[in-house]
Amino acid sequence: MSEHRPANRPLIIAIDGPAAAGKGTLARRLAGTLGLPYLDTGLLYRAVGRRVLDGGGDPADPTGAEAAARALRPADLDRPDLRGPEADAAATAVAAIPAVRSALLAFQRNFAGERGAVLDGRDIGTVIFPDARVKLFVTASLQARARRRWLELRAKGSDAELSTVETDMRARDALDAARAAAPLRPAPDAALLDTTELDADGAFRAAMSEVARRR
Numbered sequence: 001m002s003e004h005r006p007a008n009r010p011l012i013i014a015i016d017g018p019a020a021a022g023k024g025t026l027a028r029r030l031a032g033t034l035g036l037p038y039l040d041t042g043l044l045y046r047a048v049g050r051r052v053l054d055g056g057g058d059p060a061d062p063t064g065a066e067a068a069a070r071a072l073r074p075a076d077l078d079r080p081d082l083r084g085p086e087a088d089a090a091a092t093a094v095a096a097i098p099a100v101r102s103a104l105l106a107f108q109r110n111f112a113g114e115r116g117a118v119l120d121g122r123d124i125g126t127v128i129f130p131d132a133r134v135k136l137f138v139t140a141s142l143q144a145r146a147r148r149r150w151l152e153l154r155a156k157g158s159d160a161e162l163s164t165v166e167t168d169m170r171a172r173d174a175l176d177a178a179r180a181a182a183p184l185r186p187a188p189d190a191a192l193l194d195t196t197e198l199d200a201d202g203a204f205r206a207a208m209s210e211v212a213r214r215r
């Protein structure tokens with residue numbers, strides 16, 4: 001009998017991908033169906049960026065951003081001002097700083113604990129949980145993703161232009177993919193899920209069949 005008994009490890013589902021690919025919707029639904037806790041790790045970087053902005057600092061300054069990451073408290077994740085163009089840009093800037101990423105590592109690993117979890121982000125399958133049982137890399141065309149984000153913003157009363165949303169998103173994706181620290185890329189063992197032509201139900205069904213295959 002093998003000494004390696006992967007079935008006894010807590011179930012960790014790592015969902016990575018670029019902005020507005022549908023990771024959050026999918027992760028929340030998987031977590032609800034499988035009875036696992038869910039962590040949106042983008043909120044950590046958003047909350048760090050917001051703390052830096054609160055203090056009048058520059059999110060790209062490594063010293064201030066690291067101090068903000070070390071001072072982060074769980075209640076910061078509930079702030080109502082973590083979305084929108086300013087928070088987006090600040091999150092992407094602090095996320096490129098290695099000391100910020102290290103300061104947030106233990107929180108993410110501890111979150112899964114003995115119980116397992118669904119986490120979504122950019123480096124969950126590559127850096128945070130390289131041994132996760134299920135890894136999904138969720139993507140969609142830039143146009144489809146920008147349109148989804150634009151519709152979300154409009155539903156919240158924003159009058160942002162679709163072209164501006166698309167330009168900002170292209171810039172953030174490029175920074176996430178080009179940075180030296182934990183760049184956005186699929187883990188070699190991740191299943192790719194392109195949601196350009198899939199609605200939320202279709203993405204959920206595809207993800208559940210991958211979960212069934214890997215369990």
Ligand code: CDP
Nearest residue numbers: 019020041042043045091092095121122123
């Ligand atoms: O919702 P959206 O996809 O636009 O962004 P998010 O997932 O909330 O992430 C905001 C920013 O945080 C991203 O642009 C990344 O720079 C960064 N991030 C990261 O570097 N690593 C993660 N695990 C999650 C987010």
